[in-house]
Amino acid sequence: MLIRRLAVLFVACVAASSAQAARCGGDFNSFIANVSADAQGAGISSATVSSALSGVTVDQGVLAFDRRQRYTFNKTFEQYVATRVGPGRINGARARLQRHAALLSRIEQQYGVPRQILVAIWGLESDFGTGDMGKLPVIRTLATLAHDCRRSELFQTELLAALQIVQRGDLPLRDLIGAYAGEIGQTQFLPSSYIKYGVDFDGDGRVDLRHSVADVLASTANLLHTNGFKMGQSYEEGSTNFEAMREWNRAVIYRKTIAYFADQLMGR
Structure with missing residues (x-):
């Protein structure tokens, strides 16, 4: 997004060095x-x-x-979520939860971010790597x-x-x-963010966020974990975890969509 x-x-501005002086x-x-x-x-x-x-x-x-x-949402949450979280995407997410169950377990253990949040973000951003990642x-x-x-x-x-x-x-x-x-x-x-949060989780010596599912999901988890996301706690609006997702997206509607999608995957 x-x-x-x-x-x-x-946020990146804070890290800018004095060397970056090109006018x-x-x-x-x-x-x-x-x-x-x-x-x-x-x-x-x-x-x-x-x-x-x-x-x-x-x-x-x-x-x-x-x-x-435009950098602001002009839809209500109900209007927005209806365009982003439908039966096809939910079924695709559930299939990924099964296919990558062992990988997601390892990531949960290391970073303390639940699998449904990671898969929800993955689905929203690129249809699990099958959609448009930019050209x-x-x-x-x-x-x-x-x-x-x-x-x-x-x-x-x-x-x-x-x-x-x-x-x-x-x-x-x-x-x-x-x-x-x-x-x-x-x-x-x-x-x-690639430099700051990227993780070589498949152990091939590089961080590949275009092709490696392991690197993609672990890096996403690392970003959330580093910003305070806690396993086993609510991620609904108003929670500490909801605020931790600000580093992912500051828009409340988008974070509510992640939470809604994740809840759908858990049958809630």
Whole structure:
């Protein structure tokens, strides 16, 4: 959900380093040259910077989408949930609960986040990895938004995090594909969250939030756990766990939809 990720951008701002000093606006190529210097100053290798940023251009479609996007819900909870949680998605979620039961048990034991919450988020964000995860090159998207002066520092932070994902070997550049604000993978992490919360749960030496179900679900659990989610407690509106889900999505309607979906999976 774009709404959740854009809200999290304000959290990412806190982590921005003084190295991120490229000035927005003006000549795009000059801006990218400054970003490249900032990235290398932040420890990103020249090879990674060159491969990722060489020849990058502005994506006017991203700018147009950003300007027309509304960041608030204009539906009631009942209207919204009816469009997101139907019989097909519930049945798909129940099938995943069975298929990944052993994996979900391990994640519950390690992170203390119930499986129904994880599978609900997974279903809402990408139809369990079978739906739209975005088709845009993340580097180009973030470079475009960083150059735009509306939220330049925030998106420069995300751009450096995306470069770090490539440098760490988590995803090759060709696979760094995402949505209109640079969200990546089956539960749509911004690059800064990818770096902060990503978990190599399948043990292959990298965090792959596009292809590895184990990494996707464990990383989602890690995000919630780190922000105070507690196993065995209510996650309904007004609860501590409901507030812990603010890091996932600050919109009350969206968090209520996660809780509703999770309750449906548990027969409540």
